Amino acid sequence: MRITTWNVNSIKQRLPHLLAFLDEARPDVVCLQELKCQDEAFPRAEIEEAGYAVEALGQKAYNGVALLVRKPLAIAPDSVRRGLPGDPADEQARYIEALISGDTEQPVRVASIYLPNGNPVDSPKYPYKLAFMERLRLHARALMDDEIPVVLAGDYNVIPELADAADPEAWRSDALFLPASRAAFRAILAEGYTDGLRACDPRDGLYTFWDYQAGSWQRNFGIRIDHLLLSPQACDRLVSASVQKHLRGLDKPSDHVPVTVELSPG
Numbered sequence: 001m002r003i004t005t006w007n008v009n010s011i012k013q014r015l016p017h018l019l020a021f022l023d024e025a026r027p028d029v030v031c032l033q034e035l036k037c038q039d040e041a042f043p044r045a046e047i048e049e050a051g052y053a054v055e056a057l058g059q060k061a062y063n064g065v066a067l068l069v070r071k072p073l074a075i076a077p078d079s080v081r082r083g084l085p086g087d088p089a090d091e092q093a094r095y096i097e098a099l100i101s102g103d104t105e106q107p108v109r110v111a112s113i114y115l116p117n118g119n120p121v122d123s124p125k126y127p128y129k130l131a132f133m134e135r136l137r138l139h140a141r142a143l144m145d146d147e148i149p150v151v152l153a154g155d156y157n158v159i160p161e162l163a164d165a166a167d168p169e170a171w172r173s174d175a176l177f178l179p180a181s182r183a184a185f186r187a188i189l190a191e192g193y194t195d196g197l198r199a200c201d202p203r204d205g206l207y208t209f210w211d212y213q214a215g216s217w218q219r220n221f222g223i224r225i226d227h228l229l230l231s232p233q234a235c236d237r238l239v240s241a242s243v244q245k246h247l248r249g250l251d252k253p254s255d256h257v258p259v260t261v262e263l264s265p266g
Contacts, residue, residue: 001073001105001263002026004244005112005153005226007033007209007256011064014254015043017247022050025244027260028070029100031112031153035064035093042066057082059093065112065154066096073102084113085142086135092116094132106266108234109143113154118175126175129157133184140229141191149234149263152193155256156227158185160195163204164224176225193229196261200241209256210248217248228261237263 004027008014011032022030030052035042039058047054047068053075056066069075079099083090094114101107113136118129136152143150159177162168171177189195197206207222216222230238244258 001028001100001108001265002260003029003031003108003110003151003153003228003263004258004260005031005033005155005228006258007114007155007226007254009034009254009256010036011043011066012037012041013252015046017250017253019046019050021244021247021258022047022052022068022070025258025260026070028073029110030068031110032066032068033064033112033114033155035059035066036061037064055080055096055098057093057096063093063114065093065114067098067100067110067112069098069100073100073105075100076107079109084132084135085139087131090132106149108149108151108263108266109146110151110153113152113156115155115157117157118181121173121175121178129175130180130184133181133188137184137188137191140188140193144192144231147233149237149266150231151196151234151261151263152188152229154227155225156185157225158182158227159223159225160185160227164206166205166207166219166221166223171223176223188229192232194232194235194238196228196230196235196238197224197241197243197259199230199235199238200261206243207245208243208259212255226256226259228259230261234263237266239264
């Protein structure tokens with residue numbers, strides 16, 4: 001089972017790139033973030049025509065997450081969770097989760113997550129980011145109780161380590177790299193989760209985001225903020241992990257690129 005996470009930064013603008021990626025790479029599950037559209041505007045027909053079932057949680061102009069599942073895999077009935085538990089008043093479309101299985105596949109619970117950016121740090125946005133991450137930690141712990149593979153995939157908006165930024169000093173005062181943000185990320189890992197990409201490839205220079213400004217892509221001034229965290233049962237099945245960096249060089253690309261893990265059959 002190949003599971004990909006990708007912040008597309010507007011599904012409408014990036015639909016041709018997404019359809020080409022689905023045809024080229026044929027991932028089994030795709031976790032999308034930053035759709036920037038409401039559910040009724042999501043290009044469901046085009047994606048279903050490509051062979052994928054769709055579950056989405058949209059929001060006008062902002063946020064938005066989705067799960068795409070390639071047949072013959074399927075989403076278990078009544079398994080879709082829309083929204084992260086812990087704050088009933090939170091209306092931002094940042095979390096969707098479902099149980100995915102097939103005739104020959106052990107079920108895997110997969111979430112698509114778009115964590116808050118948190119900037120500026122002296123505004124309510126940063127406390128919201130940290131509160132969201134604490135809610136995610138608690139939910140990640142609860143998901144362990146079922147003792148089935150779990151993959152928490154998405155744009156975490158966290159640079160975990162110095163090696164995850166081309167120029168760490170440039171991010172010292174940014175919400176993505178503040179000590180509290182990195183500590184909150186480590187706290188999720190401490191619940192028993194593994195960073196799938198780092199488990200397979202510890203090299204420096206593995207980035208998933210390049211800003212549109214100041215020639216960041218041309219200078220490889222990147223950061224790694226898109227992650228797939230695996231429960232022990234998922235980590236036991238981890239075969240490989242990779243970054244599809246070449247998609248950043250397309251015409252009118254997203255500022256993020258896909259990251260994929262492959263799990264062996266259950």
